[in-house]
Amino acid sequence: MTTFATTHSTGSGASTARPKRIFNFSAGPACMPEEVLAQLQEDIWSVRGSGIGIMEHSHRGPVYDRIIEEAEADCRAVAGIGDTHHVLFLQGGATLQFAMLPLNFLHPGKSADYADTGVWATKAFKEAKLFGKVNVVYDGSKTKYDHTPAPSEATPTDGACYFHYCSNNTIYGTRWPSPPKTKSPLVCDASSEMFGRPYDFAGHAMIYAGAQKNLGPSGVVLVLLRKDFLETQRKDLPLATMLDYRKQAENGSRLNTPNTFGIHVMGLVFKWILKNGGLKAIEQRNAEKAKVLYDAIDGSGGFFKGHSTPECRSHMNVVFRCPSEELDKKFLKEAEALGMDGLKGHRDAGGLRASIYNAFPRKGCEALAQFMSEFKRSFG
Amino acid sequence: MTTFATTHSTGSGASTARPKRIFNFSAGPACMPEEVLAQLQEDIWSVRGSGIGIMEHSHRGPVYDRIIEEAEADCRAVAGIGDTHHVLFLQGGATLQFAMLPLNFLHPGKSADYADTGVWATKAFKEAKLFGKVNVVYDGSKTKYDHTPAPSEATPTDGACYFHYCSNNTIYGTRWPSPPKTKSPLVCDASSEMFGRPYDFAGHAMIYAGAQKNLGPSGVVLVLLRKDFLETQRKDLPLATMLDYRKQAENGSRLNTPNTFGIHVMGLVFKWILKNGGLKAIEQRNAEKAKVLYDAIDGSGGFFKGHSTPECRSHMNVVFRCPSEELDKKFLKEAEALGMDGLKGHRDAGGLRASIYNAFPRKGCEALAQFMSEFKRSFG
Numbered sequence: 001m002t003t004f005a006t007t008h009s010t011g012s013g014a015s016t017a018r019p020k021r022i023f024n025f026s027a028g029p030a031c032m033p034e035e036v037l038a039q040l041q042e043d044i045w046s047v048r049g050s051g052i053g054i055m056e057h058s059h060r061g062p063v064y065d066r067i068i069e070e071a072e073a074d075c076r077a078v079a080g081i082g083d084t085h086h087v088l089f090l091q092g093g094a095t096l097q098f099a100m101l102p103l104n105f106l107h108p109g110k111s112a113d114y115a116d117t118g119v120w121a122t123k124a125f126k127e128a129k130l131f132g133k134v135n136v137v138y139d140g141s142k143t144k145y146d147h148t149p150a151p152s153e154a155t156p157t158d159g160a161c162y163f164h165y166c167s168n169n170t171i172y173g174t175r176w177p178s179p180p181k182t183k184s185p186l187v188c189d190a191s192s193e194m195f196g197r198p199y200d201f202a203g204h205a206m207i208y209a210g211a212q213k214n215l216g217p218s219g220v221v222l223v224l225l226r227k228d229f230l231e232t233q234r235k236d237l238p239l240a241t242m243l244d245y246r247k248q249a250e251n252g253s254r255l256n257t258p259n260t261f262g263i264h265v266m267g268l269v270f271k272w273i274l275k276n277g278g279l280k281a282i283e284q285r286n287a288e289k290a291k292v293l294y295d296a297i298d299g300s301g302g303f304f305k306g307h308s309t310p311e312c313r314s315h316m317n318v319v320f321r322c323p324s325e326e327l328d329k330k331f332l333k334e335a336e337a338l339g340m341d342g343l344k345g346h347r348d349a350g351g352l353r354a355s356i357y358n359a360f361p362r363k364g365c366e367a368l369a370q371f372m373s374e375f376k377r378s379f380g
Numbered sequence: 381m382t383t384f385a386t387t388h389s390t391g392s393g394a395s396t397a398r399p400k401r402i403f404n405f406s407a408g409p410a411c412m413p414e415e416v417l418a419q420l421q422e423d424i425w426s427v428r429g430s431g432i433g434i435m436e437h438s439h440r441g442p443v444y445d446r447i448i449e450e451a452e453a454d455c456r457a458v459a460g461i462g463d464t465h466h467v468l469f470l471q472g473g474a475t476l477q478f479a480m481l482p483l484n485f486l487h488p489g490k491s492a493d494y495a496d497t498g499v500w501a502t503k504a505f506k507e508a509k510l511f512g513k514v515n516v517v518y519d520g521s522k523t524k525y526d527h528t529p530a531p532s533e534a535t536p537t538d539g540a541c542y543f544h545y546c547s548n549n550t551i552y553g554t555r556w557p558s559p560p561k562t563k564s565p566l567v568c569d570a571s572s573e574m575f576g577r578p579y580d581f582a583g584h585a586m587i588y589a590g591a592q593k594n595l596g597p598s599g600v601v602l603v604l605l606r607k608d609f610l611e612t613q614r615k616d617l618p619l620a621t622m623l624d625y626r627k628q629a630e631n632g633s634r635l636n637t638p639n640t641f642g643i644h645v646m647g648l649v650f651k652w653i654l655k656n657g658g659l660k661a662i663e664q665r666n667a668e669k670a671k672v673l674y675d676a677i678d679g680s681g682g683f684f685k686g687h688s689t690p691e692c693r694s695h696m697n698v699v700f701r702c703p704s705e706e707l708d709k710k711f712l713k714e715a716e717a718l719g720m721d722g723l724k725g726h727r728d729a730g731g732l733r734a735s736i737y738n739a740f741p742r743k744g745c746e747a748l749a750q751f752m753s754e755f756k757r758s759f760g
Binding site: 018019020021022024026027028029030031032037038040041042044045046049050051052053055056057058059061091092093094095096098099100103127130131210212216217218219220238239240241242243255256257258259260261262265339341342 | 398399400401402404406407408409410411412417418420421422424425426429430431432433435436437438439441471472473474475476478479480483507510511590592596597598599600618619620621622623635636637638639640641642645719721722
């Protein structure tokens with residue numbers, strides 16, 4: 001059997017002879033666009049002809065001013081949002097957002113709605129419970145998180161401070177086909193699919209994403225925060241300065257030294273998205289890539305079983321399993337030997353998971369589908 | 381006049397033809413070891429022969445396990461600390477530490493001591509005041525922060541939860557010649573000189589540093605936390621999970637996805653320190669570099685004036701000024717034309733500042749000293 005590891009060709013780069021890269025199905029941190037990596041190889045030594053590497057520039061100097069301003073402008077262009085929203089580049093991952101959200105917006109005596117569609121959604125409401133009253137308006141654990149709720153399954157509470165949901169569930173491979181309809185401000189953890197499809201970004205009071213799946217390296221979080229929602233901020237708490245969305249917004253994400261490198265990488269990724277046709281084109285390619293794998297599952301005559309119901313299938317994380325745990329293990333081992341890494345399912349879901357974010361190449365999906373077919377022939 | 385910009389030679393690297401680099405006197409983010417940058421150019425594409433770039437590896441995979449374990453072990457080797465301390469890699473910069481410290485350790489009904497030796501020390505105690513009672517045991521503003529306190533100038537409070545100080549003051553170019561003696565647990569913000577000299581790391585209850593001066597890129601904070609101090613943690617507050625030192629320690633800095641890239645860079649910097657003789661050798665080189673500049677100030681017949689008293693002079697940030705603001709501006713402009721960047725003083729101190737952290741090359745100090753001498757000849 002041939003291995004699928006390739007030397008991917010890229011545009012300009014700091015290096016002439018590049019080591020081989022393998023297909024990286026990691027759920028996050030995850031594979032990034034090779035054009036961006038090649039650019040970073042140059043930028044680490046000297047960025048934009050400055051004679052100073054990207055990590056070495058003052059976050060308040062003229063070179064970095066342009067970098068962060070462009071990153072913000074390109075982010076707005078990708079999302080199609082204007083002056084209604086702040087664009088913030090914060091730290092601490094989605095997990096810190098789980099705390100910042102209630103600390104800033106869950107008022108004493110009121111409550112917030114949370115839809116529980118998987119591990120990360122659960123963590124979000126558990127963190128919020130530390131600081132206020134939470135209504136879990138949907139409990140997906142009863143169906144092993146195999147889908148996201150239909151409108152009839154989750155009834156928003158009148159007068160809630162906000163409604164929180166996770167638009168794509170990495171671990172179970174489900175997504176919300178479209179954002180829920182609520183009267184209260186809509187807040188979305190989009191970490192594992194941010195900018196993977198066109199979405200009603202402007203309609204959200206807040207939408208946030210840890211960068212390490214679709215946007216860049218870990219250690220930086222993108223937050224799109226609607227200004228009228230920020231007006232509803234709590235005033236009753238002494239709030240750590242770094243956890244105060246208003247102060248972060250007033251300082252343009254430079255309240256203190258931000259993750260300058262991470263923001264630069266995100267800026268390059270935004271440019272890469274725009275250059276590749278924006279979110280409509282990205283969505284089209286993602287749908288095609290996902291179809292390659294779901295077709296392999298559906299065409300296996302029941303050998304492979306997908307976790308998600310068909311209508312909620314994620315285009316980012318394809319979660320499936322073999323007929324036995326033993327075969328799952330064999331599958332993983334053989335795939336790894338063929339240069340396909342990161343296919344092990346999350347410990348909470350078991351089985352197998354192929355994460356195929358924006359930057360993941362279609363030929364990686366084809367290679368995996370081919371291997372699935374061969375594996376099924378051998379062991380089915 | 382010749383410019384001082386050079387193509388620095390390095391060891392192995394991804395690139396054969398490297399762009400010119402200039403002398404970067406930035407106070408932070410700041411210049412990094414070129415050997416580390418060259419290694420990163422390779423690692424971004426594929427780290428440790430894995431076929432996957434450093435930013436793309438799962439933080440829970442075997443490759444990254446080794447990277448973070450080595451970073452921690454090398455950090456312990458550099459600091460000379462053992463099992464008495466946790467080594468944590470957190471996010472949010474020193475500014476988030478300013479909040480986490482009192483939220484975790486400043487008990488209701490008790491107080492904490494803070495020595496105010498400059499802008500960052502001030503921010504630290506102001507943040508702590510949000511959450512508890514603070515005694516400012518030294519107020520350096522009365523002497524324009526031109527020194528750190530002698531023992532007679534700062535009297536620690538009996539029974540304080542801790543004593544907080546900033547060992548090197550970036551903006552005013554001062555440092556504590558040695559750590560203060562206190563009965564209460566000693567906590568140090570060492571952001572701008574961490575691992576710039578041997579220090580009594582083990583003697584501190586907690587010592588922390590934003591990475592972006594001596595340790596790596598911005599967006600990651602190193603915290604050395606003594607286990608017996610962690611035992612004194614407050615239990616009375618609902619604390620955001622990410623802000624809980626105990627939970628961070630229990631999860632080995634991987635409570636959620638940490639700044640994987642930043643930690644890797646720090647690991648490479650720790651290896652670079654060890655390879656270059658450890659902190660004793662680093663201190664020696666830093667002292668020599670600083671002497672080049674302080675000699676240029678002291679030998680200028682009063683043309684250049686240093687800000688710090690001689691006994692408190694920082695070896696990391698050399699803060700000085702010309703006889704007039706107009707000459708400061710001229711100096712900056714001419715220095716920039718010669719390939720010396722980042723010499724503008726902080727807005728709170730004015731004048732000029734040369735930041736010459738561990739990675740800054742001696743020849744950059746010599747180039748600046750030579751220019752100072754020429755400038756004085758022209759305008760003195």
